[in-house]
Amino acid sequence: MHDDVARDVRSEPFRAGESVALRSLHTFGSRGRAVSFAVAGRVLVDDDDVAVVASPLDAAVRRRAGVGSGPNARLVLPADWDGSYVEDSWFGAPVVRVHPKGSAWSVWRWHDGTQWLPDWYINLELPWIRTSMGFDSQDWTLDVIARRHAEGRWSVRYKDEDELAFYADQGLVSEADRSMIEHTGEEATAAAHAGSFPFDADWSQWTPQPNWVAPQLAAGWDAVR
8 A cells, every 4th residue: 555656746836826636646466556546635744845726615625436345435445446547536625735845644624614723634655745636645545633722721522433444354455564554544643732733833824715716627637656
């Protein structure tokens, strides 16, 4: 499940406002390396230190088609994927993803048009690399949910431990990778408790605007080198 990801393909940062594709790449048996999930986004920041990308409502989403397996039939295993994708769009509330460059996670927050929702979602993944069309990573299944309380204390819980265990039972995640992912979850938890970046950032500068046009995925979004 865990693959090495190359260095940035594109050296020039994206400009604020540009539409990009955020993609999670994995290796799927005989199909080889392919896009597991893709979502269109609007770049808010892209520099040497951080990438901030927002997906407003109706931003294009693509996910693998196939019969779900595992906990609550949520997972499409490599053998269940027919090679096609379901066309979907982002719903619920706009989401802003903040990725400190080089970190093995990004922090997501949702904004309902009035305020930021209380949960901070820490997506464990390979560090993002900049590509010609956006940013590539690899989702690691296990996630961390943090919430800051009025007195400044953080509470933290894990999400999708059952999915990670299922992948391990299926032999799709090695014990070494599972241990690495769980250790990364501990590091993300520590970052939340410490209130380090981006937990201490001024998120008002990244508030989604209602007039943002929903970004779409460019032709060739599913091409993998």
